[in-house]
Amino acid sequence: MLLIHCPYCEETLPEAEFTYAGQAHVIRPEDPxxxxxxxxxxxxxxxxxxxxxxxxxxxxxxxCGRFFNAVRDTVSDKFLTTYKAGAPRPxxxxxxEGLK
Amino acid sequence: MTHFSAFSLLKNALTGxxxxxxxxxxxxxxxxxxVIIVGAGGHGLGAAYYLAKQHGITNVAVIDKGWLGGGNTGxxxxxxxxxxLYDESAKLYDHAVDLWENxxxxxxxxxxxxxxxxxxxxxxxxxxxxxxxxIHANRLNGVDNxxxxxxxxxxxxxxxxxxxxxxxxxxxxxxxxxxGTARHDAVAWGYARGAAMRGVDIIQNCxxxxxxxxxxxxxxxxxxxxxxxxxxxxxxxxxxxxxVVMETAGVRLPxxxxxxxxxxxxxxxxxxxxxVMSNAVHAYISQSDKGELVxxxxxxxxxxxxxxxxxxxxxxxxxxITEVFPIFNRMRMLRKWGGIVDVTPDRSAIISKTxxxxxxxxxxxxxxxxxxxxxxxxTFAWTVAKNEPHPINAPFTMERFRTGRLIDxxxxxxxxx
Ligand SMILES: Cc1cc2nc3c(=O)[nH]c(=O)nc-3n(C[C@H](O)[C@H](O)[C@H](O)COP(=O)(O)OP(=O)(O)OC[C@H]3O[C@@H](n4cnc5c(N)ncnc54)[C@H](O)[C@@H]3O)c2cc1C
Ligand SMILES: [Zn+2]
Numbered sequence: 001m002l003l004i005h006c007p008y009c010e011e012t013l014p015e016a017e018f019t020y021a022g023q024a025h026v027i028r029p030e031d032p033x034x035x036x037x038x039x040x041x042x043x044x045x046x047x048x049x050x051x052x053x054x055x056x057x058x059x060x061x062x063x064c065g066r067f068f069n070a071v072r073d074t075v076s077d078k079f080l081t082t083y084k085a086g087a088p089r090p091x092x093x094x095x096x097e098g099l100k
Numbered sequence: 101m102t103h104f105s106a107f108s109l110l111k112n113a114l115t116g117x118x119x120x121x122x123x124x125x126x127x128x129x130x131x132x133x134x135v136i137i138v139g140a141g142g143h144g145l146g147a148a149y150y151l152a153k154q155h156g157i158t159n160v161a162v163i164d165k166g167w168l169g170g171g172n173t174g175x176x177x178x179x180x181x182x183x184x185l186y187d188e189s190a191k192l193y194d195h196a197v198d199l200w201e202n203x204x205x206x207x208x209x210x211x212x213x214x215x216x217x218x219x220x221x222x223x224x225x226x227x228x229x230x231x232x233x234x235i236h237a238n239r240l241n242g243v244d245n246x247x248x249x250x251x252x253x254x255x256x257x258x259x260x261x262x263x264x265x266x267x268x269x270x271x272x273x274x275x276x277x278x279x280g281t282a283r284h285d286a287v288a289w290g291y292a293r294g295a296a297m298r299g300v301d302i303i304q305n306c307x308x309x310x311x312x313x314x315x316x317x318x319x320x321x322x323x324x325x326x327x328x329x330x331x332x333x334x335x336x337x338x339x340x341x342x343x344v345v346m347e348t349a350g351v352r353l354p355x356x357x358x359x360x361x362x363x364x365x366x367x368x369x370x371x372x373x374x375x376v377m378s379n380a381v382h383a384y385i386s387q388s389d390k391g392e393l394v395x396x397x398x399x400x401x402x403x404x405x406x407x408x409x410x411x412x413x414x415x416x417x418x419x420x421i422t423e424v425f426p427i428f429n430r431m432r433m434l435r436k437w438g439g440i441v442d443v444t445p446d447r448s449a450i451i452s453k454t455x456x457x458x459x460x461x462x463x464x465x466x467x468x469x470x471x472x473x474x475x476x477x478x479t480f481a482w483t484v485a486k487n488e489p490h491p492i493n494a495p496f497t498m499e500r501f502r503t504g505r506l507i508d509x510x511x512x513x514x515x516x517x
Contacts, residue, residue, distance in 0.1 A: 045354035
């Protein structure tokens with residue numbers, strides 16, 4: 001069971017309270033009708049799927065109900081950080097420094 | 101390599117089983133191949149076998165980062181069926197079932213394909229309606245599938261609890277009799293032996309670290325732990341690691357990798373005659389020939405390469421199994437494990453050419469690609485050999501995510517399949 005820190009509740013709680021919501025920072029096109037098929041494919045379907053640090057969204061479903069972002073290492077499943085929705089994407093090197 | 105027969109068995113028995121030869125050599129890489137296949141699972145080894153057998157292409161290497169069959173091929177719950185909703189899927193999976201039927205004879209290797217029937221339980225009105233729709237669609241496609249009443253389900257699978265006050269009442273079920281199971285390891289071993297016999301090199305413990313491309317963009321070969329190996333064509337069949345491998349060639353795919361788990365019980369006498377799947381409660385169960393109950397669980401909600409999976413899922417699965425089969429509630433579970441499965445947005449596979457000349461990919465089999473092994477391998481080999489899709493895998497190209505012509509088994513099954 002993962003332990004996840006909700007940046008709104010400021011509590012670290014079991015995974016069962018949370019739902020995963022896919023890759024983070026996928027930006028909805030501002031002009032949908034002006035998008036090409038390639039751009040739609042990229043937005044709808046293509047995902048980073050890295051083996052290593054992954055920027056992703058979670059929702060504190062059985063708590064405050066809010067969406068937030070996280071960086072998690074997909075090899076160890078360890079969370080490097082969680083941060084509020086709308087906050088800028090944290091710099092990876094500062095997060096992974098202590099790990100090596 | 102010895103041909104297996106009653107006669108060779110007898111002969112070797114008389115010499116104390118000391119004269120058996122190895123089933124495939126542990127090859128070291130040559131400098132160059134016509135085709136390099138990345139991933140020695142059932143799909144990759146099978147593709148090598150059909151390349152050699154049906155297309156006469158034998159200068160082939162299958163390279164794996166671990167041992168052959170150590171990926172999802174050796175980790176799955178071996179359910180084989182073809183009662184998929186959409187025409188494209190029905191053709192592909194039924195093609196595989198056709199090949200399963202004669203695979204042991206074809207390979208001269210017993211893959212223990214057992215047509216014990218797969219029964220999918222309906223627990224609510226929605227299940228009943230959607231299964232009946234599946235049955236009609238399947239029959240129009242010539243795929244066997246029929247409806248069983250609650251009592252008929254019980255007769256077919258006696259350990260089933262059909263009490264009407266059960267937490268998950270059984271309202272009937274869809275039965276595919278041609279469906280069943282096979283011995284997963286034997287599938288990898290049989291294809292490996294058949295391919296090696298025809299000159300294919302199987303190179304184990306050799307991670308492919310990158311796909312290299314020529315100045316004109318076409319594929320040049322692969323970078324591996326044992327150095328660079330040149331190739332005219334590279335065919336990737338790396339399941340959960342496909343995104344990682346393909347990224348090195350600059351090809352991005354609509355895939356996400358999730359852990360999927362399974363567990364087995366202590367072995368018991370034969371009690372469970374078929375395979376039962378319950379999509380609504382997410383539990384799959386059958387009994388292996390060794391006597392263990394083989395139980396499939398679900399995927400974790402988050403992407404991961406940890407090849408482990410979370411315990412809450414196992415708890416959920418076991419709870420569901422003991423509700424549907426209270427007879428098993430004192431059984432002890434022996435082992436659980438996970439595999440990394442590559443999931444597409446429409447839950448259908450990709451067997452396809454890529455934008456890179458000479459690079460091919462077979463992936464996206466997610467939670468349900470064991471059943472497809474012979475069919476996928478057969479059509480993938482065709483695509484690699486002829487540089488064009490086989491009629492059966494033509495709808496399963498990467499292109500569909502651009503054109504929007506999806507094969508939406510995700511909506512049809514609503515769960516892992
Ligand atoms: C727990 C579980 C239960 C399942 N149950 C069923 C079921 O009941 N029925 C069903 O039909 N399907 C089931 N599946 C799915 C099925 O196992 C897979 O879809 C199928 O086995 C995929 O076969 P494959 O040969 O493509 O992959 P694999 O057997 O995973 O082979 C891929 C190979 O690629 C290798 N590889 C990866 N990266 C590299 C690299 N960089 N260099 C070299 N080699 C590399 C891996 O080591 C691996 O051996 C299940 C899966 C799991 C995990
Ligand atoms: Zn919260």
